[in-house]
Amino acid sequence: METALTNKTIVLGVTGSIAAYKAADIASRLTKAGAKVNVVMTEAATRFISPLALRSITGRAVATDMFDLESQYTIEHISLAEAADVVVVAPATASLIARAAAGISDDMLTLTLLATKAPIILAPAMNVNMFENSVTQENLAKLKARGFIIVDPAHGRLASGRVGKGRLADIDQIMGAIQQVLAKSGDLAGKKIVVTAGGTREPIDPVRHIGNPSSGKMGYAIAQAARDRGAKVTLITAPASLLPPPGMAVMPVKTALEMKQAVTKAVKGADALIMAAAVADYQPKSVARAKIKKDALALTLELVRTPDILAEAKGKFLKVGFAAESEDIVANAKKKLKNKQLDIIVANDITDKKSGFGVDTNKVTLIDKKGKVEPLPLLSKREVADKILDKLLVFLPH
Ligand code: C5P
Numbered sequence: 001m002e003t004a005l006t007n008k009t010i011v012l013g014v015t016g017s018i019a020a021y022k023a024a025d026i027a028s029r030l031t032k033a034g035a036k037v038n039v040v041m042t043e044a045a046t047r048f049i050s051p052l053a054l055r056s057i058t059g060r061a062v063a064t065d066m067f068d069l070e071s072q073y074t075i076e077h078i079s080l081a082e083a084a085d086v087v088v089v090a091p092a093t094a095s096l097i098a099r100a101a102a103g104i105s106d107d108m109l110t111l112t113l114l115a116t117k118a119p120i121i122l123a124p125a126m127n128v129n130m131f132e133n134s135v136t137q138e139n140l141a142k143l144k145a146r147g148f149i150i151v152d153p154a155h156g157r158l159a160s161g162r163v164g165k166g167r168l169a170d171i172d173q174i175m176g177a178i179q180q181v182l183a184k185s186g187d188l189a190g191k192k193i194v195v196t197a198g199g200t201r202e203p204i205d206p207v208r209h210i211g212n213p214s215s216g217k218m219g220y221a222i223a224q225a226a227r228d229r230g231a232k233v234t235l236i237t238a239p240a241s242l243l244p245p246p247g248m249a250v251m252p253v254k255t256a257l258e259m260k261q262a263v264t265k266a267v268k269g270a271d272a273l274i275m276a277a278a279v280a281d282y283q284p285k286s287v288a289r290a291k292i293k294k295d296a297l298a299l300t301l302e303l304v305r306t307p308d309i310l311a312e313a314k315g316k317f318l319k320v321g322f323a324a325e326s327e328d329i330v331a332n333a334k335k336k337l338k339n340k341q342l343d344i345i346v347a348n349d350i351t352d353k354k355s356g357f358g359v360d361t362n363k364v365t366l367i368d369k370k371g372k373v374e375p376l377p378l379l380s381k382r383e384v385a386d387k388i389l390d391k392l393l394v395f396l397p398h
Contacts, residue, residue: 004182004228006034013089015096016044018159019125019168081115091125101139123151128164176246186230193231195223196277198238205288216240219276225385234266256306272318311340318343
């Protein structure tokens with residue numbers, strides 16, 4: 001699977017914080033995603049985690065000492081800095097932040113920070129007092145003004161036993177920042193894309209609703225793929241079983257009506273609207289204020305149509321819809337494409353168990369407004385997401 005990280009060269013700087021062991025997780029995730037990870041450690045970092053561990057995880061040399069005659073990096077000591085697509089320091093101590101702000105280059109890591117032209121991301125981790133100290137804050141402000149990207153530390157229990165801001169940010173946040181930086185050169189860079197996902201819930205009374213089994217996986221995969229290709233993404237999500245992905249604006253909604261309002265707001269200035277959400281077609285005419293008692297043997301609910309969000313969305317943006325079909329897939333999807341005035345429709349066969357609701361794979365046919373019909377094999381939802389975006393690119397004005 002191609003991601004923003006595939007074949008990218010990343011310098012991962014590690015400094016002497018108790019959170020240094022978390023660098024192993026970051027190195028592992030980056031390596032698994034196909035990046036070449038060159039770890040650079042400060043002397044203090046090597047007291048917390050062994051260079052051998054990071055070397056084993058990345059399968060690449062780990063730089064520690066500027067003057068190590070055995071190191072392949074010593075002779076051309078700025079080669080690491082030059083080869084980097086991005087430099088990430090996680091965790092970054094107060095000392096590293098201070099030295100970077102002052103332009104000091106007294107070890108391999110600070111030297112790399114000074115010599116690189118690549119974007120630099122710092123994820124600070126330290127005691128709360130050290131973090132809040134005005135010197136550290138001034139240094140961070142200086143670095144931010146120079147274009148450094150700071151992934152703010154989290155609030156929580158610190159190694160000192162105190163509770164406050166200073167814990168290394170969540171690894172997902174750090175990964176999201178790296179992906180976002182690398183995606184800036186992607187083929188959707190500068191485009192604004194709105195994606196809907198999940199299944200709406202239409203309340204019957206305070207404790208019951210009409211829903212559907214949408215997991216949100218297809219919509220989330222599209223939002224993540226678009227983010228990784230450089231788009232500015234807004235994900236409007238009805239209830240789904242997934243965590244909000246980093247690196248995008250996330251608008252949670254429950255009902256079809258709420259989704260319509262969110263879409264109307266988000267599509268202003270957008271280049272595309274991709275409606276992957278399973279929107280309820282009907283909602284109860286009225287919502288009971290109190291829990292409905294089960295005294296009666298039968299209960300009739302009066303339902304009314306929800307607005308067709310996609311058909312009613314008007315603007316200059318491209319429109320992509322989904323059609324979950326169980327028969328005459330292509331013919332029915334073509335009808336929807338026309339009726340809702342779409343640019344692309346993604347038709348899927350919901351009778352296939354490996355396709356559609358809940359699973360990680362999907363088998364779809366892409367149909368566009370020019371009448372081109374492209375059946376795809378069974379793919380992961382992420383692969384399907386990239387295929388949809390490839391097609392979208394064809395219709396996006398350059
Ligand atoms: O007409 P049908 O519900 O099959 O169309 C599916 C497409 O329309 C999906 O992209 C879905 O997100 C969207 N839709 C909508 N508003 C509705 C129902 C469906 O935007 N009320």
